[in-house]
Amino acid sequence: MAGFDKVVPDYAAAMAGLEDGMSVIAGGFGLCGIPEGLIAQIKRMGTTGLTVYSNNCGVDGFGLGILLEDRQVKKMVSSYVGENKLFEQQLLAGELEVELTPQGTLAEKMRAGGAGIPAFFTATGYGTPVGEGKESRCFNGVNCILEDAITADFSIVKAWKADRYGNAIYRHTAQNFNPMAATAGKITVMEVEEIVEPGELDPTGIHTPGIYVDRLIQGTFEKRIEQRTISASGGA
Amino acid sequence: MSLSREQMASRVARELKDGYYVNLGIGIPTLVANYIPQGVEVMLQSENGLLGMGPFPTEETIDADMINAGKQTVTAITGASIFSSAESFAMIRGGHVDLTVLGAFEVDVNGDIASWMIPGKLIKGMGGAMDLVASAENIIVIMTHADKHGNSKLLEKCTLPLTGAGCIKQIMTDLAWLTVEDGAFVLRETAPGISIDEIRAKTAGKLIVPDDVREMTFS
Numbered sequence: 488m489a490g491f492d493k494v495v496p497d498y499a500a501a502m503a504g505l506e507d508g509m510s511v512i513a514g515g516f517g518l519c520g521i522p523e524g525l526i527a528q529i530k531r532m533g534t535t536g537l538t539v540y541s542n543n544c545g546v547d548g549f550g551l552g553i554l555l556e557d558r559q560v561k562k563m564v565s566s567y568v569g570e571n572k573l574f575e576q577q578l579l580a581g582e583l584e585v586e587l588t589p590q591g592t593l594a595e596k597m598r599a600g601g602a603g604i605p606a607f608f609t610a611t612g613y614g615t616p617v618g619e620g621k622e623s624r625c626f627n628g629v630n631c632i633l634e635d636a637i638t639a640d641f642s643i644v645k646a647w648k649a650d651r652y653g654n655a656i657y658r659h660t661a662q663n664f665n666p667m668a669a670t671a672g673k674i675t676v677m678e679v680e681e682i683v684e685p686g687e688l689d690p691t692g693i694h695t696p697g698i699y700v701d702r703l704i705q706g707t708f709e710k711r712i713e714q715r716t717i718s719a720s721g722g723a
Numbered sequence: 724m725s726l727s728r729e730q731m732a733s734r735v736a737r738e739l740k741d742g743y744y745v746n747l748g749i750g751i752p753t754l755v756a757n758y759i760p761q762g763v764e765v766m767l768q769s770e771n772g773l774l775g776m777g778p779f780p781t782e783e784t785i786d787a788d789m790i791n792a793g794k795q796t797v798t799a800i801t802g803a804s805i806f807s808s809a810e811s812f813a814m815i816r817g818g819h820v821d822l823t824v825l826g827a828f829e830v831d832v833n834g835d836i837a838s839w840m841i842p843g844k845l846i847k848g849m850g851g852a853m854d855l856v857a858s859a860e861n862i863i864v865i866m867t868h869a870d871k872h873g874n875s876k877l878l879e880k881c882t883l884p885l886t887g888a889g890c891i892k893q894i895m896t897d898l899a900w901l902t903v904e905d906g907a908f909v910l911r912e913t914a915p916g917i918s919i920d921e922i923r924a925k926t927a928g929k930l931i932v933p934d935d936v937r938e939m940t941f942s
Binding site: 516517518519520542565566567568569570575578579587589590591592593594595597598609610611612613614615616617629630647658659660661662663664665666667694710711712713714715716717718719 | 769770771772773778779780781782785786787788789790791793794795796797799805806807808809811812815816835840845846847848849850851852853854857858884885886887888889
């Protein structure tokens with residue numbers, strides 16, 4: 488690796504330094520736009536006691552769900568975890584901790600974390616269990632609660648294409664949490680479908696500037712579909 | 724007779740105005756998209772980061788990278804835009820989405836809504852529901868008036884953990900169209916053939932019945 492070239496030779500190098508008890512932010516929404524190869528590498532490494540920030544926890548046998556199989560996750564911070572039986576079992580058995588966080592608040596926590604904003608006020612969750620125990624204030628007649636930003640030891644994100652410097656673009660709704668996740672890791676590892684040379688991507692169209700990306704690897708993706716909905720006629 | 728899911732959706736669709744950006748929740752709210760009035764153009768927002776959601780794809784056009792907030796494969800209409808989750812909820816929280824339609828377990832006379840958690844049952848999470856109700860000015864709840872045991876879901880005070888406090892102003896049920904004003908439900912329209920007495924009996928919270936209550940019509 489030299490200069491701004493972020494490309495690493497293999498998955499071991501991509502996730503080097505991840506240790507038991509660390510925190511990981513993962514991009515993705517459901518199974519869409521998830522860093523499949525980086526998740527698989529964490530499973531291979533067998534790292535345990537992880538705190539994982541991600542909107543969802545995959546499904547049984549795929550996505551972040553595979554990290555539950557060997558009980559690698561200590562705590563999950565998510566907005567929705569309803570797709571996963573193993574998750575349910577471990578939660579009910581007290582082997583897994585979950586902190587449910589409203590989806591927009593979770594996105595903003597990552598955005599704030601990456602942007603150096605330690606906390607923010609939001610109306611979301613005021614008067615609900617989410618607001619319990621949190622500082623509240625009224626702004627212009629709207630009751631708000633104080634939410635802390637999120638940063639983590641590692642961020643693992645999935646993009647469509649990136650140049651060697653880590654300038655990246657996402658494809659369709661596989662963007663989701665990835666741009667915020669990319670900013671909030673002490674070490675941000677990006678897995679992409681295609682690595683191109685600097686200059687091949689239009690600088691104006693970059694979603695994630697390379698400054699946020701520490702390590703870059705090209706992967707192959709299964710892109711499993713969670714809800715396959717088809718319309719023969721083209722109507723919903 | 725109480726309204727079907729389709730009738731509830733079609734009545735709510737009459738609230739859509741030309742040029743509206745609309746977020747439809749999972750379940751009956753999704754059906755509203757099937758009843759957009761003639762001459763009205765709306766753009767559907769899906770909170771995972773899509774403005775301009777189109778119909779489900781065909782076998783030929785299906786794309787794992789193109790899903791909606793229910794994780795279903797969808798398409799994007801001409802003129803759509805796609806963005807991050809933070810951007811998506813900035814639109815929602817910032818009040819830029821004109822109308823939000825979602826389901827609920829309970830609503831009360833103060834506009835409190837409970838829609839995500841039943842204690843004792845497994846808690847799956849709130850997803851984007853708390854963000855959607857927190858800041859939107861214009862929210863319509865679609866739900867049945869009573870549960871399957873006949874217990875009212877329109878209460879003096881919600882019994883389940885809240886999704887949001889003081890945020891609901893309009894409710895579409897299988898019996899009626901109501902607004903929430905000054906600590907009471909106000910009956911605006913009845914479903915065809917449903918008596919005001921029946922609605923009164925199935926509304927546990929304070930109900931005001933103005934003189935000009937209308938009966939809905941369906942073509």
